[in-house]
Amino acid sequence: MTNEGARQRIGFGLLLAATLLVVLPVLAIIVLIVTKGWSALSLEFLFTMPRDGMRAGGIFPAILGTFVLVLTSIAFALPIGVMAAVYLSEYAKDNVLTRIINLAIINLAGVSSVVFGLFGLSLFVVFLRFGVSIISGALTLGIMTLPVIITTTREALRAVPKSYREVSFSLGASRWQTIRHSVLPFATPGILTGAILSIGRVAGETAPILFTVAAFYLPKLPHALGDQVMALPYHLYIATTQIPGVPENYRYGTALVLIGLVLVMNIAAARIRSRFRRKR
């Protein structure tokens, strides 16, 4: 008995240690960024243009740029991803073609982000002549995030009980009516979870926007989808490696703003999601 009890305690201890090991780096990152970057935060930092070769002033164009990129890429990827997922989970038969599509989606998720960047450059910037622009960057980011949205949407659709579909069919509903009225409404919270996951990924990526949209230094705000923008992750990279003499708290301040922006957008999306949950 005591032997068993000791084993039990060791097992428990190992599991707890592993969990703490996961939490520790997250905490460390947050503490590091907040302590080193907090002093940079000011209204000037958040809402003005950079000055002195980006060694002073604010990072407003980069904040706005990242915000715009997140919104446009999700606006593009969410409807397409959801429609593809609905097709795959509700209509597609289990045949060779469907399996190839599934394989393609899994592989798309595994492609490294710099490859997406290169792809966006050749397709959107050069071939389709969108130029280095918000539209090119958002489309590239959108394609990168499609697998996430498709996968989470399919999970959400699969979680809707089969019996709801059967009830709907038994009441004379067509396939589309059933999807529209008895499947999608109950899958919406799960679908929005996919969107939330995408926000963080899109906001934080550097490589896909490198060749497609991001500007090194652009002290004016975008007016159209054809404009270039600055973006937080790229700006952080530049400020850290390309420009000598940037104050340390400016760099960490930029990182802090990036984390904060993702957090704010996630909270907004989560609120929309909980509204859908309550509507049931």
Place this chain on the structure above:
Amino acid sequence: MNSRIGKAKIEVKNLTIHFGKVQAIHDVSLDIQPNEILSIIGPANSGKTSFLRSLNRLNDFEPRLRINGSIKLDGLDIRNDIEAEDLRKRVGMIFALPIPLPRSIYDNITYGPRLAGLRDKTTLDRIVEESLKAAYLWDEVKDRLRSSAQKLSGGQQQRLCIARTLALRPEVILFDEPCSGLDPISTAKVEESMLELRKSQTIVLVTNNTKQAARVGTRTAFFLMGELVEIDATEKIFTAPRDPRTNDYIVGRFG
């Protein structure tokens, strides 16, 4: 019963159903008369539910389904002469477990009529009231039609499902072991509504409960291993079955 005796509501001829390599129904032929309650009894895996679900083409969604033979509703082949959606409006179904959609009581009942294109609020209100009354649920829920259907008790939920099916004014109602999850009092209420519905509808009842078949069925069919062993008037099946296997099953259950 009906003035045109011999004119069946549903005619099933040489029906054979395969799911992949598994044969679920083997060469079944039977007629279902208007305004009767046909009870279908039989042990697990006897094909009764597969048979029932072929009557409203609900097993069309099984990926490897193969159906041979014919099923006719009022003389029209349900696979060739009628759209599946129209068929299911005419042949309603009540499932083993009550499945209220996560919506209000009102929205559950108007689900079918609305999707069929009915928008007029007065008509919808009238349908809700009539359907709930026919399912013996109106008095219990009339003051909370806008509250969630999932808050009702199990027995109330099953009567809601009956009301929801009735809202489409079906000619035939298929009951798939409708009382398997219900207590005796709720069961009695469901059976009572079946006997009442019989006046205007044709009912096919699949049940594991032979006593239930004996209580409500005008005729009873006994299925075994996908075959129709025997179909006859209920009191005949329960007192003097022709086939010894029918007798074994009934006695085994009562013994």
